[in-house]
Amino acid sequence: MSRNSLGLRLMGLALVMVASSLILAGLILQTLFVDNLERSVRGDLDAALSRLVALIDPAQTVTTILAPLPDPRYETPLGGRYWQIEALDNTGMARSRSLFDQELPTSDVADGEAFHWVNGDGLHLILVSRTVEIGTRLFRVTVGEDHDRIHEAGVQYGWDILRLFGLLGIAIVAAAWAQLRLVLMPLNRLRSAVDDVRRGEVDRLGGDFASEIEPLVDEVNGLLSEREALAQRGRRRASDLAHGLKTPLAALHGIAMRLRDRGEEAEAISLDELALEMSSRVDYQMRLASLRTRSGEHRESSSLNTAILRTVTVLRKTESGERLHWLAELGDDMHVDIHRQDLMELVGVTLENASKWANSSVVVQVLRQAEMAVLKITDDGPGIPAKKIEKLGRRGARLDEAVPGTGLGLAIATEILELNGGAIAYQQGRRGGLTVDMRLPLARR
Structure with missing residues (x-):
């Protein structure tokens, strides 16, 4: 596809839209997943806080609880679950063994609101704190849990989403490409129909096309x-x-x-x-x-040998051709990129010119050089001086006014070859006459 291709632009737009949509969706899903995990943890923390409040012994001067919480993580250093009870009458503070010597900040936190706390050692906790009144005493009760577990779950979920959405993105892009090819099929049929018109196979665009086309x-x-x-x-x-x-x-x-x-x-x-x-x-x-207008994408295929044989057959029946010996060294047939009628015109005018000037024979040779077919026509006529050869092929130029003619035959040949990407050259023949060397591009198979 070229840079100006409509298909390339649509595929690029589809790729950008799919990628941006999946990335945005992945970020939203990961955020929602982490939020749900945090809400779940908060619910557990609320339940643990209520249980901890029920275990506070307000009769003791030193803040303490009547029994340990059933979760063993509270008793394991840095076990992942933590609690702290602070007596607001400055009679002391109690903490779970899992906290070691860490003190949870609770002074500026609203009751019942979950908040995050990160200490200098990289400990990241999600906490819930509440002020409760038991008897005549006030306590600030806080429970928390490591946020690392939530973070790791969120990261793992993100990688899972990335793999899933990567496969989904490939499937969507492939489906978009297939859809694009399907949508552009009518345009391809339209291009083929236009090419058929240009080749002269049909006069009008025909077939079933989409209503938009x-x-x-x-x-x-x-x-x-x-x-x-x-x-x-x-x-x-x-x-x-x-x-x-x-x-x-x-x-x-x-x-x-x-x-x-x-x-x-x-x-x-x-x-x-x-x-x-x-x-x-x-x-x-x-x-x-009557010549066909050509373009770079317009392809033709015409048999060179067939055009030569048909022209020679006709010229041998003319007054000037029946007295000549015709020798055609054709070899394998080659198809050239020129319309059949134009090829017949080209071969006709050059062979007619040779028969007019030849004394006794005309030799026709067909060769192949790379991707070009070479047609050589040699007569044994009087020839042309080297300084006058460059005038051949010019419209209306006649080098011998004594011979009947208009001088337009080789000019027509030049026009045909230029129109079809060929070339023509003239040189002295080995037998004393003129050799016309014409090159035409071979037809593409």
């Missing part, structure tokens, strides 16, 4: 109809122009004949040449108009 399909079909109408109108106008020029050209020939009858041969020749030039220009533009 149907308006676009209708617009494209409407555009194709307008383009076809404009093309037909242009062809009709070109045909009308060609027919319209026949009468003036015929009139020019008539005038030339009358001038010859009156002995004005020079003027007659000038008019004939003018009429011939006009006719050739019209023919050249009409033939170029």
Whole structure:
């Protein structure tokens, strides 16, 4: 996918949304889990505090309890459960053995509210403290529990959530990718349909498309109809122009004949040449108009050997071709990336040019060089001086005015090759004539 791909953008957005949603959900779930654990611990601490209050002996001068609490952690140093009873009449303080010499801070804490306390040694407790009146005496009773157990449970729960949400994220992204591919399938079908139109296989976009794409399909079909109408109108106008020029050209020939009858041969020749030039220009533009417009993604496949054999067969029946010896060294058939009609035009104009200049033979060779097909056409004609070869292929350029023709054949060949990513070159032939070297890209299988 390219950076401007719609699919890449949607997948990136889906990945960001999924990742951010799962991270946020994981943090919320872990927070709720820890809060639930703390509420549960607070409930246990409230129950333990009520039990501890019931065990206080207010008759004793020294603060003490009647019996130990049943949880052995209160009697184990740093066992994880702690209690403290402080007589507010300054008659002493009692603490669980698990506290050692630690004193819990309770002076600024509201009754019944759970709070956290961390000492300098890394002891982190969650505490509940309450002031109670027993008889005539007031006591500040505090119970607590290590928060480490809650923290460790929260961390373990977080890792479990991370693994679960990681797998869930992969599944969601995979499902999003599959959904994206499914959603983009109509666009791929639309692209294939457009490519079929460009190749000339169909005239309109057809098939079942999603309702969201149907308006676009209708617009494209409407555009194709307008383009076809404009093309037909242009062809009709070109045909009308060609027919319209026949009468003036015929009139020019008539005038030339009358001038010859009156002995004005020079003027007659000038008019004939003018009429011939006009006719050739019209023919050249009409033939170029029939060529297919190509793009970088438009692929064709046409048999080079078939085009050569068909053209040679036709030329051998012409007046100039039947007197020649034709030699075709073709080898394995190669398919080139050019429309069949354009290929026939290319081979036709180059072989016709060779047959016009050849004395006795024309040699056609087909070679392969890397990803290019090379077509060599050599005649045994008079050849062309090296300093004039560069003029070949220019529109309307004729190197020998004594030979009939317009000089447009090789210009048409050049146009066809440039349109289809090929190239043409000219050089002196080994047999004294001209060698036309044409290169065309091979069709992609």
